[in-house]
Amino acid sequence: MGIIGIVGYGSMADMMVQKWLEAGVLSARQLMIHTRREAERLKQLTQHHQDIKRCSIDQLAASCDLIFICVPPLAVLDVLDQLNQTKASTHIVSVAAAVTLDKLEKHTDQPVSRYIPTLTSAVGTGVSLVAHSEKVGKKEQEHLHRLLSAFSIVREIGEDRIDAASNLTSSSPGFIAAIFEEMAKAAERNSRLSLDEAYEFLTYALLGTGQVLVERGLTFAETVDRVATKGGITGEGAAVIKQQAPAMFDDLFTQTLNKYEHLKAQVDKTDKHH
Structure with a gap:
């Protein structure tokens, strides 16, 4: 080596x-x-x-x-x-x-x-x-x-796709943690669960979901279908996410990709060979 x-x-x-x-x-x-x-x-x-x-x-x-x-x-x-x-x-x-x-x-x-x-x-x-x-x-x-x-x-x-891909590989653990932090807080606000309990339950759910996705080769949509029975509670919650999340994630990509461009401009400014 x-x-x-x-x-x-x-x-x-x-x-x-x-x-x-x-x-x-x-x-x-x-x-x-x-x-x-x-x-x-x-x-x-x-x-x-x-x-x-x-x-x-x-x-x-x-x-x-x-x-x-x-x-x-x-x-x-x-x-x-x-x-x-x-x-x-x-x-x-x-x-x-x-x-x-x-x-x-x-x-x-x-x-x-x-x-x-x-x-x-x-x-x-x-x-x-x-x-x-x-x-x-x-x-x-x-x-x-x-x-x-x-x-x-x-x-x-390809370099033309690396910034968006970085959102999904390098940044996503932070994004996922931020999303589930909010879900844990919502559980505490809307139930008698403590924040610590919410963190624990969600952490193991995340770990297990990742393993199921990888080991069973399921897509995200297939996983939703497996958990959500027709007319059931999971489907109700998934519908809220499908309705409200696209705008949030579009904003996330807009803001982060703009930030990459801003950083590239700063690199240009400091570049003596520019």
């Missing part, structure tokens, strides 16, 4: 590293990490895995076959500019939203890919979205896909 470099060590970088080590996909001595901030999670990691090398960005650039840039969107291009000592074959992967392949390619001659992670990979599931520049060969693609497969399903997607 060669030497893997990580620039920036936030929660997503930590999730990736922990999963690779747990699965035995990488050994600690194959990992090099450069970060400007002294994160507690990195201290704990290096205490448990002393062979992980913390290093300067130049050392990382000179040694690694694959580099993940795990910094916020507005810092990505600056990091790319600093990675000017890389080997010709080094594959660079950006984990940030809204920094397009086109932008990345203006700042490096290396093969570049984008990877959109998801929180659910912390429990070994979820979809990892990837998009590759034309310079990324089959071998590099397979290497990256193999690494990400250690904790997720990997799906390659």
Whole structure:
């Protein structure tokens, strides 16, 4: 698998590293990490895995076959500019939203890919979205896909669809949590259930629904049909959702896709090569 470099060590970088080590996909001595901030999670990691090398960005650039840039969107291009000592074959992967392949390619001659992670990979599931520049060969693609497969399903997607897809993979755990937070509060307001009881009941219902969908291969509509008997209570509730939810979800996509465009404009502003 060669030497893997990580620039920036936030929660997503930590999730990736922990999963690779747990699965035995990488050994600690194959990992090099450069970060400007002294994160507690990195201290704990290096205490448990002393062979992980913390290093300067130049050392990382000179040694690694694959580099993940795990910094916020507005810092990505600056990091790319600093990675000017890389080997010709080094594959660079950006984990940030809204920094397009086109932008990345203006700042490096290396093969570049984008990877959109998801929180659910912390429990070994979820979809990892990837998009590759034309310079990324089959071998590099397979290497990256193999690494990400250690904790997720990997799906390659065209960049023109990546923002909407990110809503459904990367952002949706937050959206789902927000929706069910409101459902739990409604249960508390409209019944004698406590909020804690509502959280518990909904959490296990969510877990079970996900398993049924995956293991039985059901669609959402089929699941509604299985639970809702004709003229019954579930059907009554599902009808309310069908009537009121489309407008909410249309707004959600409008707002989030606008936010991506706003972020891309901010990246443009900070881009010295623009």
